[in-house]
Amino acid sequence: MRFMIIRKADAETEGADLPTEELFKQMGDYIEEMVKAGVMLAGDGLKPSREGARVKFHNGQPSVIDGPFAETKELVAGFNIIDVASKEEAIAWVKKWPPLDGHGEVEIEIRPLYEAEDFGDVFTPEERAREEKMRAEMAAGTGNAVPEGQRPSN
Amino acid sequence: MRFMVIVKANAESEAGVLPSSEMIAAMGRYNDELIAAGVMLAGEGLRPSSEGARIKYENGKVTVTDGPFAETKELIAGYWLLDVKSKEEALEWIRRIPFTDGEEVELRKVFEASDFPVDAISEEHLKKEAAWREATQKPIRH
Numbered sequence: 001m002r003f004m005i006i007r008k009a010d011a012e013t014e015g016a017d018l019p020t021e022e023l024f025k026q027m028g029d030y031i032e033e034m035v036k037a038g039v040m041l042a043g044d045g046l047k048p049s050r051e052g053a054r055v056k057f058h059n060g061q062p063s064v065i066d067g068p069f070a071e072t073k074e075l076v077a078g079f080n081i082i083d084v085a086s087k088e089e090a091i092a093w094v095k096k097w098p099p100l101d102g103h104g105e106v107e108i109e110i111r112p113l114y115e116a117e118d119f120g121d122v123f124t125p126e127e128r129a130r131e132e133k134m135r136a137e138m139a140a141g142t143g144n145a146v147p148e149g150q151r152p153s154n
Numbered sequence: 155m156r157f158m159v160i161v162k163a164n165a166e167s168e169a170g171v172l173p174s175s176e177m178i179a180a181m182g183r184y185n186d187e188l189i190a191a192g193v194m195l196a197g198e199g200l201r202p203s204s205e206g207a208r209i210k211y212e213n214g215k216v217t218v219t220d221g222p223f224a225e226t227k228e229l230i231a232g233y234w235l236l237d238v239k240s241k242e243e244a245l246e247w248i249r250r251i252p253f254t255d256g257e258e259v260e261l262r263k264v265f266e267a268s269d270f271p272v273d274a275i276s277e278e279h280l281k282k283e284a285a286w287r288e289a290t291q292k293p294i295r296h
Contacts, residue, residue, distance in 0.1 A: 004200055006230065021274050028279045035286060042196060044235070045265035046158055052262040053245065057253040064245060069260075074228035076160065076262065081198070087207065094209045095216050104211055109223075111206040111230070114199035122175040130182050134189060 002041065003090040005080040006109040010102055013077035014048045014068065019101075026098035034082060034093065043080035073107070087112070156195065156264040157236050157244040163203070163229035164256065168222065170202045180252035188236070188247065195235040203229050227258070235264070 019027070034040035046052075050068035069075060084090050090110050097108060116123060116131055123131075173181070188194035200206075204222035223229060238244050244261055251259065267280055275283075 002198075003206075004198070004230075018270055018274065021276075024270075024275050024279060028282065031286075032282065040286075042235075044156070044158070047263040047265055047269070049260075049262065051241075052260060053241070054258060054260045055245065055248045057251070057257045057259075058255060060254045062249045062251075062253075071228060074225060076158075076230065079158075081196075087205075091207060091209065091218055097209075097211065099211075099214070102211070104214055106211045108209045108211075109203075109206060110209070111200040111203065114201055114232075118201070119172055119178070122172060123178055124175055127175075127178050127182050130186070134185065 001086070002081060002083050002113040002115070003087070004111045004113060005082060005090070005094055006076055006111065007078040007101075008107040008109060009049070009072050009075035009077040010105075011072060012102070013046075014050075014072050014075065016048075023098065023100045026100050030096065030098050031080075033096075034080070039082045039084050039093065041081040041083055043078070045078040046076055049075050081113070155238065155240070156266070157238060157241070158262045158264055159234040159236060159244070159248055160230055160260040160262065161232040162258040162260060163226050163231040164258075165226060167231035168202045168204070168226050168229065170204075177252070184250065184252050187250075188234070193236050193238050193243075193247065195237055197232070197234040199232040200230055 031040060031043060048068065052067040052069075054065045054067070054069065055062045056065070082090060082093060084093065087110070094108050094110060097106060116128055185194065185197060188197075202222065206221040206223075208219045208221070208223065210217045210219070236244055236247060238247065241261070241263070248259055248261060251257075253259075267275065267283060
């Protein structure tokens, strides 16, 4: 089963501090261990919320509010997606989180992802086929990066 | 540049209410548009926080707390990872999400290797990271 590992934000990730060389090394080793174990599917770091925005939908109408956002400890600073046998295995990986991160003071949230079989009949055969095709293409990496200038405009 | 589009949780997503077949179809069409434009890198839905956990590190001690977590509107219910030219382009895509009432999404810029000082990351680490991303993150294309 797949889990999202959410690294919650703190004053440093929302501030201007970048990781040190030692932390990069520790994080690189940790990720490499997960890649070698075949559990690592994706992962990225998020820039501070001041570079982001929020969009709220009311009656189908979007309204945009620019960051930063105040509730620092509820924001996301980074994430990994892992594929493991159980929640216990996911927690075991998270317990090995690089100790230099956040100077040893870090909060992580883990959340299982929805899989196609969770949706039952409302997920029609037609939609399932579309989803499977999309995931097959993603897994095969058949997608070729399209240079920005050549992308269809909206 | 890459953006994470975070779908915030609400009472329904936290209760594990599944989307209707109409919503699934509308979302499928929207994802198809993202894919056709070559901007979609990934997208997932998260199960309610009652099935998750939080892990806190303090003074070298690790504490695990099982969900659910109370602050519903600060939780995450799903996300897309998009590769677009600008924040404005990301917002254009977000405005077209087939959400109808009360949903909230957060847009966040993703760190790229080039954002860090050259001497902060070793050449070896950069190569590993590039190879790994090459293998896992490409625009999905039909």
